[in-house]
Amino acid sequence: MMTPKVEMIGSNKTIRNDPMLILDLVILVMERLSFVDFHRARCVSSVWYSASKSCRMRQANPWLILFPADVLHLPLESIDDSCKLFDPIDHKTYTVRDLGSDILRTSCLASYNSWFLMLDRKTRFYLLNMLTRERIHLPFLDSMESTDGSKLKFKRNFDSSFTVTTFRYNNVPLLSTCFGIDAAVLWVDERNKDYLVVWAFDRTLAYHKKGDDSWRVFRSSTNQSCVDMVFKESKLYVLVEDGSITTFDFSCGDSPMEFASFTTSPECCDFEHLAVTLSGQVLAISSEERHSYDMYKMDPKSSKWSIIKSLGDEALLLDQRITVPAKDGVLKNCLYCSYSDQFRRDDDYNLREDDNGICVVNIQTNNEVQLFNHLTASSPLPFKDARWFIPTFGGK
Known part of the structure; x- marks a missing residue:
């Protein structure tokens, strides 16, 4: 009696003759990989790269x-770049x-996903993707003019x-003043590399977007210094000294248009x-002491601010000024913070080894639910900043 020939579905011959089966198997494998392993797997072959486009990736x-940190006393061979x-x-x-x-x-002045806005010691701005190491160099500041048409020259100090x-007419210097960068935002479209950079100094906002050959400046009608700002869907929200928030629309042509302003109520801190939340709700945040935060949202009908103790199923990344879905390990109703922004203005500050200030805080209780002191305690070299x-990767 002749034994029937059985061909296993997993045999090489079957797989070679069924390209769709190959693709389906690769997709099943890739959907179980971690973020880093997934992007490594995309480089295996054209089949794996094609499969990656059909994967349902976790957040x-x-x-x-x-x-x-810059440690001056270390020998050159010990410098870690x-x-x-x-x-x-x-x-x-x-x-x-x-x-x-x-x-x-x-x-580092700001970030958007894997892109970071960097300012080097020669007063040059550039964008850096930390995962691909791609750089986008921005125009020199020598091309900037003030809102009244005067030429501006920038020189970075040690901090x-x-x-x-x-400079006025005939390049005669008129006034020299020391300013810090009050706040900065970055937005990048990772598919086509469109980008927008905005940063604030004194009472002026400077911006540059892809396609421009120089920096441009503008001011709000309040004529006050910027405290913080956030960018969402072509809208720039600027918090100024008196606590009011002014909104600019960057979708109205070459120059941003101011179209709304909100004042704070006396009972607010x-x-x-x-x-800004996933739904586009703007939040204002105050902090009386380290890792103790109060959050407020505005009632669109009464324009009054009220304190909130819950973000629902979202978590807030304070460094990027956005909320993200609280799933796949992201802690619900929590605030992810690094350390006090005041230290970012001082290049001589290093993160403490035993208490680096990096943690996750529950918004309702203000309790620290995760600490990350081990990241600096276990390092032989110091760090100056954390975010x-x-x-x-490429919009994925």
């Missing part, structure tokens, strides 16, 4: 980045190496401040930060 959870990345869900640490020794004296010299960000 990218917040990561931490730690920037190296790398950044540390930490995934708190998978408890894995990654190192981005060979960023150049200038990274030690470069300040993160500038000495700004105003002094606001220090702005944030939460959302890792992305």
